[in-house]
Amino acid sequence: MKKIEAIIRPEKFGPVSFALETLGCTGISITEIEGHGKQKGIVQQWRGEKFRISTLPKVKLELVVADKDVKKITSSIIKNAKTGEMGDGKIFIYPVDSAIRIRTEEEGEAAL
Numbered sequence: 001m002k003k004i005e006a007i008i009r010p011e012k013f014g015p016v017s018f019a020l021e022t023l024g025c026t027g028i029s030i031t032e033i034e035g036h037g038k039q040k041g042i043v044q045q046w047r048g049e050k051f052r053i054s055t056l057p058k059v060k061l062e063l064v065v066a067d068k069d070v071k072k073i074t075s076s077i078i079k080n081a082k083t084g085e086m087g088d089g090k091i092f093i094y095p096v097d098s099a100i101r102i103r104t105e106e107e108g109e110a111a112l
Contacts, residue, residue: 001096001109002070006061007033008081008089013059015080020063023076027112029062039086056087064096066109 008016008084010032020028034055043052074091082088101111 001064001065001095001099001112003094004061004063004065004070005074005092005094006074006077006081007035007058007088008061008077009083009087010057010059011059012081012083013061016061016077019076019080020061020073023069025063025065025072025073028064031060031062033058037087037090048054064099064112066112069075097098 006016013030014039017028034057036055036093045051045052063073070093074093077091098107099111100111104111
């Protein structure tokens with residue numbers, strides 16, 4: 001099993017969420033976050049004054065999936081989240097040793 005953690009633009013959450021539903025992803029955690037990557041935020045102008053916004057709003061998606069599903073899920077996230085501009089986000093993939101469904105005590109992939 002693998003944990004997929006994707007940080008995407010908030011406006012791309014709808015298309016990504018719909019695509020993941022279409023693939024049959026049943027469990028997903030969503031967190032609204034703020035941060036910055038290489039772009040270090042943005043510079044905006046208001047009433048003639050420039051100011052820097054150092055953190056930008058993002059959405060973090062977390063999914064635990066079977067090893068065989070990792071490629072199709074990450075490809076779908078990329079396809080639906082990509083704009084080609086800086087700030088599109090990142091995907092991180094971590095190994096998961098075990099999972100247990102509390103209600104039924106199922107373990108491993110059966111718990112997903």
